Amino acid sequence: MQGQAQQQAYDRGITIFSPDGRLYQVEYAREAVKRGTASIGVRTSDGVVLAADKRSRSPLMEPTSVEKIHKADDHVGIASAGHVADARQLIDFARRQSQVNRLRYGEPIGIETLTKEVTDHIQQYTQVGGARPFGVALLIGGVENGSPRLYETDPSGTPYEWKAVAIGADRGDHQEHLEENYSDDLTLEEGIALALEAIAATAENGTIAPDGIDVATVSAESERFVELSNEDIEEHLVANDLLATEDEDDESDEE
Amino acid sequence: MQGQAQQQAYDRGITIFSPDGRLYQVEYAREAVKRGTASIGVRTSDGVVLAADKRSRSPLMEPTSVEKIHKADDHVGIASAGHVADARQLIDFARRQSQVNRLRYGEPIGIETLTKEVTDHIQQYTQVGGARPFGVALLIGGVENGSPRLYETDPSGTPYEWKAVAIGADRGDHQEHLEENYSDDLTLEEGIALALEAIAATAENGTIAPDGIDVATVSAESERFVELSNEDIEEHLVANDLLATEDEDDESDEE
Amino acid sequence: MQGQAQQQAYDRGITIFSPDGRLYQVEYAREAVKRGTASIGVRTSDGVVLAADKRSRSPLMEPTSVEKIHKADDHVGIASAGHVADARQLIDFARRQSQVNRLRYGEPIGIETLTKEVTDHIQQYTQVGGARPFGVALLIGGVENGSPRLYETDPSGTPYEWKAVAIGADRGDHQEHLEENYSDDLTLEEGIALALEAIAATAENGTIAPDGIDVATVSAESERFVELSNEDIEEHLVANDLLATEDEDDESDEE
Amino acid sequence: MQGQAQQQAYDRGITIFSPDGRLYQVEYAREAVKRGTASIGVRTSDGVVLAADKRSRSPLMEPTSVEKIHKADDHVGIASAGHVADARQLIDFARRQSQVNRLRYGEPIGIETLTKEVTDHIQQYTQVGGARPFGVALLIGGVENGSPRLYETDPSGTPYEWKAVAIGADRGDHQEHLEENYSDDLTLEEGIALALEAIAATAENGTIAPDGIDVATVSAESERFVELSNEDIEEHLVANDLLATEDEDDESDEE
Amino acid sequence: MQGQAQQQAYDRGITIFSPDGRLYQVEYAREAVKRGTASIGVRTSDGVVLAADKRSRSPLMEPTSVEKIHKADDHVGIASAGHVADARQLIDFARRQSQVNRLRYGEPIGIETLTKEVTDHIQQYTQVGGARPFGVALLIGGVENGSPRLYETDPSGTPYEWKAVAIGADRGDHQEHLEENYSDDLTLEEGIALALEAIAATAENGTIAPDGIDVATVSAESERFVELSNEDIEEHLVANDLLATEDEDDESDEE
Amino acid sequence: MQGQAQQQAYDRGITIFSPDGRLYQVEYAREAVKRGTASIGVRTSDGVVLAADKRSRSPLMEPTSVEKIHKADDHVGIASAGHVADARQLIDFARRQSQVNRLRYGEPIGIETLTKEVTDHIQQYTQVGGARPFGVALLIGGVENGSPRLYETDPSGTPYEWKAVAIGADRGDHQEHLEENYSDDLTLEEGIALALEAIAATAENGTIAPDGIDVATVSAESERFVELSNEDIEEHLVANDLLATEDEDDESDEE
């Protein structure tokens, strides 16, 4: 481990190696991810669930404006944690890749293919000078040939495939909750419940307000990305005894 | 000049992550926003209101020369806070995007679409080297398919949608005033009053001079951007008991 | 406010934001403007007046060689304060824009349009790396659709419209003089007198030598830029009791 | 040898020589390799074996997502140690080169040719500015004209050919194990056993879990890259008395 | 590789503003001018005189090799003070501009036009990064439409028109001599005498050796650049009682 | 001569001159050469001999993989000392130049011509920014028009022609041995012996293992590059009483 003073020498300008082989700009970009509110993905046998904690700076902000789950293609959704403006760039990149794939091959892009195109794009920003790394992690969930798939991209440009995963603030606690409660035979409904419980576990009072969270699914059957309405989310929260009243939050551009 | 600039950037204090995951140049650009005089947006059911505090360096300066609210297209207005010259670049960018949209699709650009094209443009200046971020926040207000919409862009390139929002100096106080007094059933007239009250709340003596403020509206019915004349503004100020005499101010290129 | 040492970190290389949201290179360029001799513009109902204090390094220097007022087009004049070589670049830029406008649209360029094309050009040099800002302010005066117009451009790239304005050395005193003595019903002759008085107010003995000053007008009627001869200037100085003998000055490339 | 302070001067920005003729960025990239989990290659008379230690951050991560051995072409496999995202770039580069060779010459690319194209690519990143070196070492194994071949690439861009080699964490211990136990007449089965034993030698309890390891072969006869299933690996572990239960590991983007 | 390298150079001690609005690199370039031996220009009613002090490092150096006055076109001569190699670049630039003018318009280039093309070229090197300013001042003298004209260019890229002017070492003393002795009704012969006297005034013993000086004229009548022979110069020196014996000087690349 | 501290200022980033006229990056690149194992060239009347000390990091490394002598064309061989990956780039460059020469002129490239093309390439990397110098020296040996020729290239890009020369570690001792024992009437066999003796002179016990050395020749008669087999080398070692057992060596990317 480097001391404070030495560390400073390796974290400026272009992304370069420190004496112990680390890329500090990439590690600092991971810190930007941790500063963002959590997103959680759960893969079940009949679909993928994406859930995201979101916070509004003011009751006057439109809830949709802090949406953290986006449709990348009919069969793919993306949740993010970290620097919001960076997330938007990557999501737009993913959307363009999806469209190009449909145009070229006449079929929906594979979830793994899409993930790797995104991570290749991210890696370039960690090796070639003239730009900083992307300060955001993504969860890319969808259905490929009838099978639900769930991937994570991190700021180094590495893709990971998961059964269930958390990114952003309190990742440690969330992931622990998922590991303890995940089983391979979850239904999509149970997957939603698991994701909500994980988020609620670190929330104040252990409860969540419907407009403080985004939930979306891609079911294996429909192969369609669907965002749950506030009413749907409220039903799930009630059913799992997690319903709270509205909360407020501080200003931040990490979500 | 853009292409050339991207090549130039290989070892400057370009916008990079700090060890705790922050982008200081972006945060400093936010300070430039706070140095500017306030702008306020209010969305009502029958239209959007933009109001901006403006200060003249001298009684000999033409009031229009310190205008802080600009027409981006027939149905869209933009107010700004922060570095004036930067604001002008972004407003011109928005105007060009609006025109391109009309040419390509034969219809007015959507307010959200316009906002996201502007924020994509802003984000590039925070990630790719060779340029500094834009030191300005914008309020983009207009009507889309008959519905009033109000967006904010910040120096990180993040778009937010609002019912009512303040940017620039005294944002905290202004936003608090909006939150306490906003209701979903405001008329456009009441929206104007709310915006004026918010600005007056932090003004000396709690009053405003008509030529110290810009007000513009886009009504849901007309879908037309309209700037209020000094006489109109004075009527509103009188009606709300906010009328003051002229004030003076120090030299600054943040407004 | 920043300490001396911290400030230094933000004023080198590319123009970037300081922690309190300032662009030091732009502020330093404003200092270059203050180092230049004064220029004054006065807009009257029947025309615009530009007057400029000029100093010769030697009695052997040709007076025209230190001219500070230039014709940009038949109907537009430009006065400057600050770095002379920079001023020449911007004036040439303005001339080219004026010619292009005539070629494209078959009509003289608007004064506001011209000003904004110049300020857009200036702003680029404050945001994109690889060059320093322009160290000069301009007064652009002319007639547009029969109406006299007077604009100022500053090193940040912000345009201002004025009734009467001073740039360069002693701006504070000059502007105060203008504010105290300006009235909307000035004739062009009275405008010339006002400008000369303002300059004389800070001159030694309160008087001016004819070859120590440039004066030009664009009258609303003729829409033609006219430079006053030394004899004309002398008449105005005599009439206003401001005539002095020749003065000398130190070497400087700011005027 | 340089002291600590002097060393710091030579490891920033572009890759340059230190006074004693070293390239610190390249040496630091080698540290990134050592931070990664081990990969081992063994060449036998009837084929090449690649084996890689892999660790999962969580039991919920898909084992395939941490795969460290990749098929580059029908007859070539690549194992890596170090920065995962960098490895993926080089493996993609190798795949493209393989495809280009088939298109141009209608035959599979030679293992040595492929290795040298990869190392040329790596060397460029150590000499020309604007990018950092690749923080990864590769083992490239395959069959060329019926003969098994095994190469290593390091971050300097040097290719080495080996009978048996280890890269990544604990390289010293692994290589020692290989040197003591390698013989030229190993069968492919025995080669697999040797690779597993080497990895197990530094593992906790000297045993390995089947899903904690990747194994692949290219046999001289088939000239086909084949990844062993978990069941196959388990059989090999049982047969060599190396079978363990699952282990867990900390988060890292070096593998 | 050349092209690439030129792009990379934009981050170094580029010419920027100091906190008090000065451009130090330009001011330092002015020091380079002062380090050079003097050149003097005198405009008379019937022609322009250029005279230049020159020093040889050794009696074996060819006098022509230290010539400081050059023919730019049939009707234009240029004298310089400062960095010799830079002077040669600008003189070549001036020659090319003169030739281009003849080709385009079929007539000799105006002296003012030529000067401004040179100063525009110089200014670019003070604003755009990747190069240092020119460390040289020029005197451009010639005849335009029958009238003698004399211009100075300085390292900032500012043009000045003069009746009589000195650049280089001892400028202050030389200019003072010119101011005290210049009159508008000088003949060309008297102009030559004035220039020689000015140089002699600061020389050792107040005398000049013929081969220690260059003199050239462009007469209004001939409109032809003519260099005086050593014999001609000697005659002028004798006639004005300024003749000295040879002097020697130290090595320098400023002249 | 510079002190330690000042020296540091001149050896970073681009290759520039120190106050005493030295290019430190080039000198440091020479240190990289000295870190490499030795190569020796001997020119005899009937051919050129290249011999190179080589070390393997492990008995499992293929001897060919540490080959230090390469065929550049039928009639040219190249030995190297220093940074291996750099050597490979230059050798590839030499091969391409040789092929181009055959294509253009239908004949083998001259040894001097080839050497100078290589040194021109090397020099560019010492003068133009954006890359470091090559950290390697080469011996280029071959036959041109029936005459054996032997050249050295160094990191500054200077070519030298030799009768016999050593590069790399212990150059001083090796060269001394060559100078004391070289004579112009050596046969090719005697040249091989001389090269082996020189290397053995600094080896442990004064003996060499056949697989610890590369030897190649280009005879004047055949004009063909020939690498000696281990058996051939062993015969030579036995004949000269220099045969040793295998040695081992530490890890290094300089050879």
Next chain:
Amino acid sequence: MQGQAQQQAYDRGITIFSPDGRLYQVEYAREAVKRGTASIGVRTSDGVVLAADKRSRSPLMEPTSVEKIHKADDHVGIASAGHVADARQLIDFARRQSQVNRLRYGEPIGIETLTKEVTDHIQQYTQVGGARPFGVALLIGGVENGSPRLYETDPSGTPYEWKAVAIGADRGDHQEHLEENYSDDLTLEEGIALALEAIAATAENGTIAPDGIDVATVSAESERFVELSNEDIEEHLVANDLLATEDEDDESDEE
């Protein structure tokens, strides 16, 4: 004059002006010239003589390999002092310019023209960023229209014409010798003797070995560059009583 510490700030990276108007990188490049062995040029009425001191690192180095005088064209020779690899670049540049001239105009290039093309090339490297200056001085000697001409180029890119001149180590002493002994009526033979005497004057024992020196001539009659053989040189040394035995020298890349 600057202190030691301030000076350091102006001699790094790109070539820029110091506060007292100096270009340190150019001055340091001149130091590189002084580190090289001497070259001397003498112009006589019937031809030009070039002579160069050269030193071999070892008796095994081919004398031709340290040649310091090169043929640029049939009628032009070039001697150098300073960084050898830089000299080779400039000599190649001169050769290409000579060939281009023959192709374009069907006649040999003028010596002055050639010199100025070389110095223009050198000057670019002192003003535009991304490269260091050339660390070498050249003597360009030849015959133009029947007249012998002798030029010097220095690292600033300034051309000088000489009757007789020395560059490199001990320039002061050599030049003094030339000044004391040169006369305009020297024959070519006497010119050779003068050059040899000058070099011998600073040599050990005041004598020179034939293989420690290069001598070449371009006679006015033949207009052909001729290198003297060792035998010819020896005859001249004997005739002038300057013959010595072989000397040795230390390793250096300046000659």
